[in-house]
Amino acid sequence: MQTLANRPCATRRAAAARFGRQQCVKVLAVASGNSKPTVLVAEKLGSAGIDMLKQTCNVETAYNMKPEELCAKVSLVDALIVRSGTKVTRAVFEASKGRLKVVGRAGVGVDNVDLAAATEYGCLVVNAPTANTVAAAEHGIALLCAMARNVPQADASIKAGKWDRNTYVGTSMVGKTIAIYGFGKVGSEVARRAKGLGMSVVAYDPYASQEKAAAQGVQLVTFDEALAAGDFHSLHMPLTPGTKNLFGDSAFAKIKKGSRIINVARGGVIDEAALLRALDAKNVSQAALDVFMEEPPKFEGNPLIGRPDVICTPHLGASTTEAQEGVAIEVVEAVVDALAGKLSSNAVNAPMVPPEILKELQPYIVLAEGLGKAAVGLVKDSGFTDIAITYSSPRGDDLDTRLLRAMVIKGVLEEITTAKVNLVNADLLSKNRGLKLTEVNVRSGEGSEVLSSMSVALGTADSKFSAAVDKTKRIYVEGKVMNGQPFLTKIGNFDVELLVSGSVLLTRQRDQPGIVNISFMTVSRTAKDGEAIMAIGIDTEPSPATMEAITSVPGVVECTIFKEVLPSNSN
Numbered sequence: 117m118q119t120l121a122n123r124p125c126a127t128r129r130a131a132a133a134r135f136g137r138q139q140c141v142k143v144l145a146v147a148s149g150n151s152k153p154t155v156l157v158a159e160k161l162g163s164a165g166i167d168m169l170k171q172t173c174n175v176e177t178a179y180n181m182k183p184e185e186l187c188a189k190v191s192l193v194d195a196l197i198v199r200s201g202t203k204v205t206r207a208v209f210e211a212s213k214g215r216l217k218v219v220g221r222a223g224v225g226v227d228n229v230d231l232a233a234a235t236e237y238g239c240l241v242v243n244a245p246t247a248n249t250v251a252a253a254e255h256g257i258a259l260l261c262a263m264a265r266n267v268p269q270a271d272a273s274i275k276a277g278k279w280d281r282n283t284y285v286g287t288s289m290v291g292k293t294i295a296i297y298g299f300g301k302v303g304s305e306v307a308r309r310a311k312g313l314g315m316s317v318v319a320y321d322p323y324a325s326q327e328k329a330a331a332q333g334v335q336l337v338t339f340d341e342a343l344a345a346g347d348f349h350s351l352h353m354p355l356t357p358g359t360k361n362l363f364g365d366s367a368f369a370k371i372k373k374g375s376r377i378i379n380v381a382r383g384g385v386i387d388e389a390a391l392l393r394a395l396d397a398k399n400v401s402q403a404a405l406d407v408f409m410e411e412p413p414k415f416e417g418n419p420l421i422g423r424p425d426v427i428c429t430p431h432l433g434a435s436t437t438e439a440q441e442g443v444a445i446e447v448v449e450a451v452v453d454a455l456a457g458k459l460s461s462n463a464v465n466a467p468m469v470p471p472e473i474l475k476e477l478q479p480y481i482v483l484a485e486g487l488g489k490a491a492v493g494l495v496k497d498s499g500f501t502d503i504a505i506t507y508s509s510p511r512g513d514d515l516d517t518r519l520l521r522a523m524v525i526k527g528v529l530e531e532i533t534t535a536k537v538n539l540v541n542a543d544l545l546s547k548n549r550g551l552k553l554t555e556v557n558v559r560s561g562e563g564s565e566v567l568s569s570m571s572v573a574l575g576t577a578d579s580k581f582s583a584a585v586d587k588t589k590r591i592y593v594e595g596k597v598m599n600g601q602p603f604l605t606k607i608g609n610f611d612v613e614l615l616v617s618g619s620v621l622l623t624r625q626r627d628q629p630g631i632v633n634i635s636f637m638t639v640s641r642t643a644k645d646g647e648a649i650m651a652i653g654i655d656t657e658p659s660p661a662t663m664e665a666i667t668s669v670p671g672v673v674e675c676t677i678f679k680e681v682l683p684s685n686s687n
């Protein structure tokens with residue numbers, strides 16, 4: 117095969133000038149035209165974040181909205197920023213009528229966002245995973261100390277005019293064991309601080325690394341061991357189907373008798389009715405709660421809040437001035453990036469791609485989308501039922517294909533549906549269309565390059581250009597990145613060399629001299645005097661009459677326009 121490198125320079129330059137536009141990866145189709153995107157801020161956000169947002173977006177603030185008010189507003193905005201107080205339900209995504217592209221959670225927990233609905237509607241959810249970690253850990257320690265030394269009760273007593281030095285005798289923390297449940301960002305910061313108080317720390321976290329725990333002098337134990345060991349139990353896991361009501365009757369039956377529990381994670385992790393029973397039975401002697409199953413909780417007659425052995429704060433874990441400024445900036449950066457079509461490392465419902473990996477993948481992402489578009493562009497009316505992607509890479513199975521796969525699906529589906537496909541919803545949309553998707557990783561090539569080549573094959577397809585169908589009866593296109601540029605290198609069984617860009621006229625003709633004479637083109641043949649295909653870069657689509665004229669050229673077997681191989685969102 118002729119390669120770009122050994123082609124005459126003029127042809128290379130012509131090809132590059134014609135098709136070599138600089139491309140950037142856009143994973144979300146967001147703002148249209150030149151208008152600024154509109155962002156609705158539904159809960160109080162640090163002023164630094166609001167100021168930053170105003171630089172690139174129209175900002176609307178509306179706090180304490182009723183669900184129906186949120187639904188009414190959401191179809192007018194491109195992004196929504198919330199904290200934990202706003203429920204972003206399926207109804208919200210439905211009401212947005214496809215306009216809402218990003219939900220930013222100015223904090224960690226996204227249990228107030230219906231992630232399945234967000235994904236279905238192609239809406240990216242981003243959060244601010246790091247800026248409130250220390251604040252939450254400090255609040256955990258504040259509750260630990262306040263509970264152990266009865267600070268809120270004593271304060272209430274003295275404010276009621278009493279000087280009672282006997283009722284509020286506390287318990288010491290030094291030398292005691294604290295069991296941490298969820299040894300993530302907050303949990304490990306709590307561990308660090310508890311060590312400073314002279315406590316022993318054990319942790320239960322089925323996904324935590326032994327090394328990381330050991331480095332902090334923390335012993336990882338089973339759930340039951342943690343329950344049995346802890347004089348204090350501090351909860352720091354997310355609310356998931358697996359952690360919901362984890363602290364129920366069965367856990368409280370095993371908990372160290374008379375121990376104390378702190379919850380700065382999520383209300384639903386503790387079954388509140390079971391906690392009441394455990395407090396009554398003195399299995400648990402005190403509880404400190406920042407979070408509740410329902411927020412705000414019902415106050416009237418609430419047996420938990422009124423108890424002297426329970427102290428409460430109204431979900432204040434992240435509420436420091438510093439943390440609120442921090443999460444505001446963190447979430448606004450993620451939202452603005454997402455609105456600009458960039459991938460965010462704070463994405464919650466899409467693969468997180470670190471910036472350095474993204475940079476490395478960039479030309480391959482354009483290639484992947486281009487191959488998807490190219491393959492589907494060759495399908496005739498009968499459609500196709502499966503997509504087979506093969507990655508040939510020196511990394512073999514170590515290659516992370518999620519992004520490349522999403523871009524192939526985007527390339528394929530956006531040609532045949534009105535759906536806007538992005539990294540968030542690509543897998544789901546292809547599944548919903550009943551498309552069978554297979555991926556094969558082949559170890560090939562050497563060095564550190566991401567891919568030596570990649571192919572997309574569409575099965576059971578009737579092609580409008582029969583030469584695109586390979587021996588296995590699939591429409592087959594293959595490509596590779598050369599000199600940082602994505603090239604289509606094979607159509608069916610024919611080798612070609614086309615920059616993945618622009619529209620292309622494909623003809624198949626008998627291989628004989630002098631039948632077409634065009635300056636820029638790529639020609640490939642199977643054997644001398646056999647058949648050849650020719651790909652010609654074109655600016656405007658030829659008229660049907662021209663197409664007919666080409667087809668009637670002696671020797672030309674078939675001819676088609678291979679439209680816009682260039683990914684549509686790239687510019």
Ligand SMILES: NC(=O)C1=CN([C@@H]2O[C@H](COP(=O)(O)OP(=O)(O)OC[C@H]3O[C@@H](n4cnc5c(N)ncnc54)[C@H](O)[C@@H]3O)[C@@H](O)[C@H]2O)C=CC1
Pocket residue numbers: 224225226245248249252297298299300301302303320321322323324352353354355358359380381382406407431432433434435
């Ligand atoms: N009260 C507040 O204002 C705040 C609450 N939070 C909450 O604190 C929690 C922890 O936040 P981060 O540390 O930032 O999250 P993280 O993701 O860094 O850590 C969570 C840890 O929980 C572990 N985990 C998951 N399932 C578990 C299970 N079944 N049992 C035990 N461990 C499990 C994970 O492996 C992970 O290590 C979250 O629920 C978050 O929403 C965070 C900030 C403020």
Ligand SMILES: O=C(O)C(=O)COP(=O)(O)O
Pocket residue numbers: 199200201222223224225226248431432433434435
């Ligand atoms: O970040 C979290 O998970 C929190 O719970 C903080 O919630 P908030 O932003 O204060 O409503």
